[in-house]
Amino acid sequence: MEYFLQQLINGLTLGSIYGLIAIGYTMVYGIIGMINFAHGDIFMIGAFVSLAMFLVLTAVLGFAFLPVVLLIVVIVAMLFTSAWGWTVERIAYRPLRGSFRLAPLITAIGMSIVLQNFVQITQGARVKPLPPQIQGGITLMQGSTEAGTIVVQLSYMQIIIILTTVVLMAIFTLLIARTPLGRAQRACEQDRKMAALLGVNVDRTISLTFVMGAALAAVAGLMFLLLYGVIDFYIGFLAGIKAFTAAVLGGIGSLPGAMLGGLLIGLIEVFWSGYFTVEYKDVAAFSILAIVLIFLPSGLLGKPEVEKV
Amino acid sequence: MSGQAETLLSVRGVETYYGKIIALRGVDLEVRRGEIVTMIGANGAGKSTLMMTICGDPRARSGQIVYDGLDITEMPTHEIMRMGIAQSPEGRRIFPRMTVMENLQMGAALVDPKHFEDDLKRVFELFPRLKERLHQRGGTLSGGEQQMLAIARALMSRPKLLLLDEPSLGLAPLIVKQIFETIRELNENEGLTVFLVEQNAFHALKLAHRGYVMVNGEITMSGTGAELLSREDVRAAYLEGGRH
Numbered sequence: 001m002e003y004f005l006q007q008l009i010n011g012l013t014l015g016s017i018y019g020l021i022a023i024g025y026t027m028v029y030g031i032i033g034m035i036n037f038a039h040g041d042i043f044m045i046g047a048f049v050s051l052a053m054f055l056v057l058t059a060v061l062g063f064a065f066l067p068v069v070l071l072i073v074v075i076v077a078m079l080f081t082s083a084w085g086w087t088v089e090r091i092a093y094r095p096l097r098g099s100f101r102l103a104p105l106i107t108a109i110g111m112s113i114v115l116q117n118f119v120q121i122t123q124g125a126r127v128k129p130l131p132p133q134i135q136g137g138i139t140l141m142q143g144s145t146e147a148g149t150i151v152v153q154l155s156y157m158q159i160i161i162i163l164t165t166v167v168l169m170a171i172f173t174l175l176i177a178r179t180p181l182g183r184a185q186r187a188c189e190q191d192r193k194m195a196a197l198l199g200v201n202v203d204r205t206i207s208l209t210f211v212m213g214a215a216l217a218a219v220a221g222l223m224f225l226l227l228y229g230v231i232d233f234y235i236g237f238l239a240g241i242k243a244f245t246a247a248v249l250g251g252i253g254s255l256p257g258a259m260l261g262g263l264l265i266g267l268i269e270v271f272w273s274g275y276f277t278v279e280y281k282d283v284a285a286f287s288i289l290a291i292v293l294i295f296l297p298s299g300l301l302g303k304p305e306v307e308k309v
Numbered sequence: 310m311s312g313q314a315e316t317l318l319s320v321r322g323v324e325t326y327y328g329k330i331i332a333l334r335g336v337d338l339e340v341r342r343g344e345i346v347t348m349i350g351a352n353g354a355g356k357s358t359l360m361m362t363i364c365g366d367p368r369a370r371s372g373q374i375v376y377d378g379l380d381i382t383e384m385p386t387h388e389i390m391r392m393g394i395a396q397s398p399e400g401r402r403i404f405p406r407m408t409v410m411e412n413l414q415m416g417a418a419l420v421d422p423k424h425f426e427d428d429l430k431r432v433f434e435l436f437p438r439l440k441e442r443l444h445q446r447g448g449t450l451s452g453g454e455q456q457m458l459a460i461a462r463a464l465m466s467r468p469k470l471l472l473l474d475e476p477s478l479g480l481a482p483l484i485v486k487q488i489f490e491t492i493r494e495l496n497e498n499e500g501l502t503v504f505l506v507e508q509n510a511f512h513a514l515k516l517a518h519r520g521y522v523m524v525n526g527e528i529t530m531s532g533t534g535a536e537l538l539s540r541e542d543v544r545a546a547y548l549e550g551g552r553h
Contacts, residue, residue, distance in 0.1 A: 180418060187404055187415050194402040196386040197364060198466065199419045303406070 002143040002150045007274040008267070013158045013227070015266020016165035020220040021243035022250070022258035023172065024085075024213025030189045030253040031209045032097070037108040038088055040240015041115035042081050042214045046221025047231045048119055049080040051128055054225075066133060070222070077218035084115075085214025086207055094203065112236075119233040127232045130225055134160065161223050168216065169259055176255060185209055189253070238282075242269075245289045251302020260300060264288070314341040316375075317470055317502050318363070323372035325355075325362045332358040334526040335372065340470065340504050345496050347505040347513040347534070349547055350523035356506040357399040359523070360474050363504075364396055365389050376470070391419055395468035397459040399475060405448030409439055412447050412458055416465030424467065432461040435491050453484045460488065464495070470502045471495075477509040485509065489516050510547035514538045522547070 021043050028036045053073045057063045063072075092111045096103045137155030144150065176182035187195040188205050196202050224239065225231055246265045250257025265285050272284040292300065318340040325333040332355050340346045350356050362369050363376075365386040374382045381389050390396075395416075404412050413432065417425055433440045436457040442450060450458060456476055463471055473492070477485040489512050495501040507513035514520050514534040522530040522543060530537065537543050 180414075183407070183411060183415060184418065186407060186411075190404045190406055191402055193366065194398065194404065195415075196366065197390055197396050197398060197402075198415050198462070199387050199390040200415075201385075201387045 002141055002152045003274070005141065005152045006150075007270050009152070009154055009158060010274075011267035011270035012263060013161050013266070014270055015246075015263035016161050017220045017223050017227070017262075018239070018243045018246045018265050019259040019262025020165055020168065020216045020223075021239060022246040022262045023255060024217050025244050025247040026250070026252055026254060026258040027185075027209050027213050029247070031185060031206055032093075032104075033101075034093065034104045035108065035244065036088075036093075036210070036213075037105070037240070037244075038092075038111035038115055039085075039213060039217060040236035040238075040243065041112050041119075042085055042088070042236070043217040043221050043224075043239055043243075044231070044233065044236030045084055045115065045119065046077045046081045046214075046218035047225045047235060048123060048128075048221075048233075049077045049218070050074070050222040050225050051130055051231060053077065054130065074219060074222050077222055078215040081214040081218040081221070082211040085210040085217075088115075089207055089210040094206075112240075116233050116236065123233065125233065127230045129230050132229055133226060157227060161227065164219065164223070165259075168219065172212075172216075173255060181205075181208065242282075242285065245286060249289050249292055249299055251299025254299070254301045254303065257299055257301035264300075314343050316340070317342045317344075317377060318504065319375045320359070320363065321373045321375070323359075323362060323369045323374060325358055325367055326370050327358075327367065332526050333362060333369075336523075336526070336528055338521055338528060338531070340502060342502055343496070343500050344519065345492065345503045345505065345517045346519050346521070347507055347517035348521045348523055348528075349507055349510040349513055349537075351547075352508065354523045355526040356523055357474050358526075360396060360398065360472050360504075360506055363389075363472065364394065390466075393467075393469035394472065395463035395466045395470070396472040397456075397463045397474060397476060398472075401455045401459040403447035403450065403455045403458055403462075405446065407447055408444050409442045409447060409450070409458055410444060412462050413439075413465050416462035418466075420465070420467050428465055428467065432464055435464075435494075436461055452479045453481065456480055456484075456488065460491070468501070470504065473503060473505045475506060475508060477507060477512065485512060489513075492516060508547075510543070511538075514543075 021040065024039045025036060028034065050073050053076045054069065057069050057072060063069050088111050092107045093104050096107060134157045137153045139151055139153055141152040142149060176185065184195065184200045184205050187200060188202055192202050224235065242265055243262065246261035247258045249264060250261025268285050268288055269281045273281045316339050320336055320338045323333055323336045324331065336359060348356055348359065361367060363374055365384055369382055373380060376392060376394065404415065413429065417428060438454055439457055439461055442454060447455065447458065460473065460476060476488050492503055493516055496503055505513055505517065514537050517534040520532065520534050520537045521528050522537065530543065
């Protein structure tokens with residue numbers, strides 16, 4: 001029981017990070033129907049900018065108060081990834097928007113490789129460590145087994161990750177549901193031509209969608225950095241694929257679906273590692289994806305393709 | 310309306326292509342402030358293409374479109390629409406997964422929010438049915454309701470020029486009558502300029518001050534609504550058997 005609870009907490013934490021990245025995939029897919037494979041690498045850049053900024057603030061400028069440092073770090077990281085997300089869309093996707101469907105997919109893979117190599121060359125290929133910054137936690141439960149005592153711990157780091165994710169999700173849901181920008185995004189998603197006929201600047205709305213997804217990826221990048229303490233230029237690939245899987249699992253195009261998918265992928269991965277073998281955790285996650293897609297092709301919360309108009 | 314009113318929209322020698330296929334072969338027409346102008350023609354004559362070309366999508370390959378004294382031929386669609394043109398397009402294009410309210414809010418996206426409540430009240434007076442359906446998704450409305458919503462959405466932007474593409478398509482005669490009556494009221498009471506494309510020639514010509522006939526991407530006839538209605542060739546081609 002204690003072991004199960006602990007894995008549940010770990011799974012939710014990891015799932016939160018996947019969910020935040022998955023939102024970027026799902027929003028972009030929703031609005032222009034393309035898979036932005038470079039999004040995982042935007043997340044990776046978010047993690048690198050976070051690390052660099054963190055070191056500048058603490059080691060060079062001597063800031064010591066952690067909450068302020070983290071706040072500045074996350075804002076700077078969001079600005080950076082937003083600029084990257086905007087630029088990638090502007091130079092690699094927009095010129096191909098009228099082209100055949102596979103063209104933007106291919107450039108997306110190209111951009112992903114470009115970003116990875118760019119970071120590898122400028123930052124080096126070795127892993128970058130960051131000592132744990134947020135330690136301690138709350139002991140929820142204590143039990144004993146034959147192997148000894150077992151403690152269920154909810155670390156402060158996990159609390160921060162889960163809370164931040166919940167808050168960001170709430171803000172995003174409101175933004176999409178209630179604000180003029182959110183309405184314009186949904187309008188572009190449903191009928192781009194009509195949106196333009198109502199005076200919506202479609203190009204700008206699409207750019208903003210990339211920027212929003214990239215900003216969330218920066219938050220995920222910082223969380224990943226704090227949680228695992230090591231990053232390298234390659235983390236965007238696997239995390240990106242997992243988050244993409246989460247988006248598909250939840251129903252691509254659906255915001256709550258992305259979050260749900262993220263949590264599920266996180267839970268599956270953690271539980272599989274906890275009860276079976278760590279080596280096959282990715283296989284487990286992707287197998288679940290395959291099974292869900294066979295029986296529910298539009299994902300758990302996805303809307304069916306057919307629409308009576 | 311007086312015949313000397315200033316020109317609000319003028320289309321000169323406009324040619325539009327879909328790829329290599331020509332859809333508009335040098336169209337000339339004019340809409341004056343305060344007028345209702347209609348364009349009638351058969352399926353595939355290029356009426357809807359003209360509507361969309363005015364809005365910059367597809368763009369005219371040659372010729373010129375001037376609106377309110379400004380050349381809008383090369384302007385992006387959203388900027389053209391921001392100058393006070395609204396369109397209820399072919400196929401209505403209601404956002405299917407948005408509520409009626411949200412569709413109307415999209416129409417009002419460019420208008421000062423302080424007008425929203427009043428404008429909403431006004432379109433509910435014109436189309437009381439929409440009020441009953443306010444929180445229903447656009448995709449679940451009937452054809453007639455969608456048509457009303459498309460016109461209401463266009464009106465929410467407080468246009469100076471309203472472009473209506475076949476507002477009667479697929480609707481019951483009674484509703485057609487009601488929609489045409491609404492257009493007339495808007496024109497008479499509020500001075501709204503309307504450019505109306507129709508297959509339903511009889512109603513359209515009766516409603517309009519002036520009309521054009523389009524055949525195969527070209528304008529073949531023009532005149533006042535009454536003139537066109539009385540012409541034998543117009544009657545033969547567009548009216549006989551088509552009257553409601």
